[in-house]
Amino acid sequence: MEWRHKNLITLEGWTRDELAFFLDQTEYMEELLNRPIKKVPALRGKIVMNCFFENSTRTRASFEIAGKVLSADVINWSSSGSSASKGETLRDTVRTLEAMAADAVVVRHEEVGVPDYLAKKLTKASIFNAGDGTNGHPTQALLDLYTARQKLGNLEGAKMAIIGDVLHSRVARSDMQAFRKMGVHVTLSGPATLMPENTASLGVGYVSDAREAAEGADILYFLRMQRERQEDGLIPSIDEYHRRWGATESLVSLAAPRAVVMHPGPMNRGMEIASSVADGPRSLILDQVRSGVAVRMALLYLCLGGVR
Amino acid sequence: MILLRNAKIFDGENLGKTCEDLLLKDGVVARRGTDLSAEGAEVFDLGGKTACPGFIDLHVHFRDPGYEWRENTESGAWAAAEGGFTTVVTMPNTDPAVDDPVTVEYLVARGKRAGASRVLPAGCVSKGRQGKHLAELALMAESGAVFFTDDGAPVSDAKLLKTALLYSRDLDVRIMEHPEEPSLSAKSQVNEGAVSAASGMKGCPASAEVIDIQRGIILSRETDSPIHFTHVSTELGMNAIRQAKKEGLAVTCDVTPHHLSLDETYILVSRFSSAYKVNPPLRTRKDVKALWDAVADGTADAIVTDHAPYHMDDKDVPFQEALSGIASLECAVAVVLDTWAKTGRPVPLERLLELFTSGPAALLSRPWRSLGSLKEGSPADVTVLDLEAIKRVDVNRWKSKARVCPWDGEMLQGWPVMALVEGRVVMNRLKDSE
Numbered sequence: 033m034e035w036r037h038k039n040l041i042t043l044e045g046w047t048r049d050e051l052a053f054f055l056d057q058t059e060y061m062e063e064l065l066n067r068p069i070k071k072v073p074a075l076r077g078k079i080v081m082n083c084f085f086e087n088s089t090r091t092r093a094s095f096e097i098a099g100k101v102l103s104a105d106v107i108n109w110s111s112s113g114s115s116a117s118k119g120e121t122l123r124d125t126v127r128t129l130e131a132m133a134a135d136a137v138v139v140r141h142e143e144v145g146v147p148d149y150l151a152k153k154l155t156k157a158s159i160f161n162a163g164d165g166t167n168g169h170p171t172q173a174l175l176d177l178y179t180a181r182q183k184l185g186n187l188e189g190a191k192m193a194i195i196g197d198v199l200h201s202r203v204a205r206s207d208m209q210a211f212r213k214m215g216v217h218v219t220l221s222g223p224a225t226l227m228p229e230n231t232a233s234l235g236v237g238y239v240s241d242a243r244e245a246a247e248g249a250d251i252l253y254f255l256r257m258q259r260e261r262q263e264d265g266l267i268p269s270i271d272e273y274h275r276r277w278g279a280t281e282s283l284v285s286l287a288a289p290r291a292v293v294m295h296p297g298p299m300n301r302g303m304e305i306a307s308s309v310a311d312g313p314r315s316l317i318l319d320q321v322r323s324g325v326a327v328r329m330a331l332l333y334l335c336l337g338g339v340r
Numbered sequence: 341m342i343l344l345r346n347a348k349i350f351d352g353e354n355l356g357k358t359c360e361d362l363l364l365k366d367g368v369v370a371r372r373g374t375d376l377s378a379e380g381a382e383v384f385d386l387g388g389k390t391a392c393p394g395f396i397d398l399h400v401h402f403r404d405p406g407y408e409w410r411e412n413t414e415s416g417a418w419a420a421a422e423g424g425f426t427t428v429v430t431m432p433n434t435d436p437a438v439d440d441p442v443t444v445e446y447l448v449a450r451g452k453r454a455g456a457s458r459v460l461p462a463g464c465v466s467k468g469r470q471g472k473h474l475a476e477l478a479l480m481a482e483s484g485a486v487f488f489t490d491d492g493a494p495v496s497d498a499k500l501l502k503t504a505l506l507y508s509r510d511l512d513v514r515i516m517e518h519p520e521e522p523s524l525s526a527k528s529q530v531n532e533g534a535v536s537a538a539s540g541m542k543g544c545p546a547s548a549e550v551i552d553i554q555r556g557i558i559l560s561r562e563t564d565s566p567i568h569f570t571h572v573s574t575e576l577g578m579n580a581i582r583q584a585k586k587e588g589l590a591v592t593c594d595v596t597p598h599h600l601s602l603d604e605t606y607i608l609v610s611r612f613s614s615a616y617k618v619n620p621p622l623r624t625r626k627d628v629k630a631l632w633d634a635v636a637d638g639t640a641d642a643i644v645t646d647h648a649p650y651h652m653d654d655k656d657v658p659f660q661e662a663l664s665g666i667a668s669l670e671c672a673v674a675v676v677l678d679t680w681a682k683t684g685r686p687v688p689l690e691r692l693l694e695l696f697t698s699g700p701a702a703l704l705s706r707p708w709r710s711l712g713s714l715k716e717g718s719p720a721d722v723t724v725l726d727l728e729a730i731k732r733v734d735v736n737r738w739k740s741k742a743r744v745c746p747w748d749g750e751m752l753q754g755w756p757v758m759a760l761v762e763g764r765v766v767m768n769r770l771k772d773s774e
Binding site (some may be wrong): 121122123141143144145146148149151152165166167199200201202224228229230231233234315 | 386529532533534536537538539541544545611612653656657658659660661
């Protein structure tokens with residue numbers, strides 16, 4: 033297949049065949065990670081800039097390792113807080129990045145649409161969205177998809193329950209796009225105050241009762257819960273949340289016999305997930321982290337052209 | 341003395357089927373008829389185009405005083421003329437806010453000096469737009485304020501709004517309310533619905549608009565005082581106003597070209613272009629249809645641009661950082677005419693023209709109400725439309741200082757080609773459209 037994407041801002045424009053092809057490429061990349069000497073020259077001479085305007089440990093490290101395994105020169109552009117808080121406009125940052133001749137810019141930002149903005153301005157470099165506000169986190173979705181496929185095989189017709197704070201979750205938004213595209217039926221569950229107003233427009237179902245969502249599900253995906261939601265008045269208490277929507281053994285027991293448990297990390301143990309579930313036999317949480325590197329390698333390789 | 345020949349004339353109510361002439365003399369419409377002649381008059385042959393009373397825009401932001409780099413009275417007044425508007429009402433959310441007679445007089449003087457379209461200032465309802473103390477409404481009215489509004493924000497204190505409605509009742513100046521319930525709209529970026537669901541950005545629900553409209557209607561009824569709701573964007577809001585009108589209350593409203601032509605999906609399709617960021621936000625297709633229904637059945641009284649000029653640094657940023665507002669004075673009429681044509685002309689042309697002329701004129705203070713007519717003796721404010729003209733929107737040629745506009749580069753059909761204020765030509769593109 034001829035790869036036609038230069039950037040990854042959103043998975044919206046990817047076809048199902050492209051997703052499948054991408055996941056196959058990721059398998060090759062994972063093989064590389066299993067070798068004793070991991071480095072290959074695929075992206076030698078390419079410059080990848082990691083621009084994380086918002087804190088992130090695992091995503092940044094994952095992109096960094098991915099670039100380095102493929103021999104790209106990876107530079108971590110240090111910028112804390114938003115461009116506005118630094119005084120420099122993003123327009124000026126873009127000019128700087130252009131002048132530095134980056135081949136790829138990995139961007140995480142607390143605001144929706146920043147990767148889109150960069151992609152419109154930076155005509156030469158590839159832009160990879162490593163999370164923009166509440167909008168999207170497409171590489172997380174790819175690694176989730178890859179991990180689930182590794183474990184469950186063909187996902188067509190599988191049932192997935194995404195449980196928790198969907199309203200504020202970029203992971204949920206990207207996962208909905210990716211899993212639906214592969215034929216997975218997605219049902220959301222969580223407090224109505226933490227759900228988008230119009231879930232039907234997203235092509236997914238919603239049930240308030242987490243048990244109903246979990247019943248017979250093949251994939252149980254629990255979202256990270258932030259304590260500030262209680263301060264915002266969107267949930268009455270953490271305890272009440274845990275009892276109604278937390279990943280407990282009794283909730284997980286309602287799922288299909290082959291069901292897997294996923295979580296984007298970092299976890300709040302005892303809040304959205306019980307330790308016994310997080311460390312239990314169905315948990316794919318560490319597999320997700322490992323897949324992340326392979327997925328980002330495949331992304332850099334395909335979008336930057338690689339060595340043919 | 342100017343003689344406009346061969347035009348189909350819309351007089352504020354009816355559109356002539358055959359061509360006539362208009363003689364403008366001493367700042368008023370001196371005569372209307374066929375085969376008029378006048379010695380010494382400058383003659384313009386309009387070749388069958390449509391001559392209307394000068395278009396009136398009840399809602400523009402000229403950023404003067406305080407933010408003149410975004411727009412000032414002069415650049416705004418010329419932008420208005422270029423867009424076919426011969427009268428504009430400037431909003432008072434400036435710095436300092438327009439909350440005293442001196443500032444009103446300053447703006448009137450600046451407008452006159454610009455020598456383009458007529459600039460009529462609106463004054464604040466509350467001192468400093470703080471929503472606490474009533475501004476000097478009567479003195480501002482005497483100085484030339486034609487509306488009172490805290491636009492940019494609602495009058496959030498219900499008691500203050502009630503007091504303002506009572507106090508202004510005898511001043512012949514209406515209260516214009518920006519309908520928004522802040523507790524529901526706080527931090528919102530887009531409409532609450534499909535786009536907020538897809539992007540996770542905070543959505544502004546329709547309830548934020550309709551709750552404030554209902555509050556205003558109740559207070560208008562209680563005080564027996566007129567109230568005008570500006571840039572109404574939702575079906576629910578329009579339904580509330582329609583109901584109040586049926587009751588016979590003095591409740592009026594306006595709609596904007598962008599809410600009539602764009603819906604929230606443009607934000608996703610454009611991949612979060614800040615040009616589409618506006619308050620109230622772009623709503624659903626159903627809401628857009630409801631606004632056209634309100635245009636059709638008379639619930640809407642005027643079309644206003646809500647022209648919100650910003651500097652590039654305010655808008656050429658990611659969506660969430662961008663300030664809200666669409667700059668449109670110079671293409672707004674074309675946007676409405678083009679949308680009207682492309683949506684199968686859902687209302688008669690006369691109805692549309694009313695919303696730019698006699699509709700808004702009726703809401704102004706008494707001396708200005710004759711602006712909506714082309715009867716003999718009316719002010720010689722004229723806007724000439726070429727309904728067939730197809731032209732590209734080009735922000736680089738704008739008189740406005742703003743350069744971010746969602747229609748930039750688009751070909752639109754139906755443009756103003758000439759504008760006259762008190763018998764003086766302030767815009768003439770007749771040659772371009774030949």
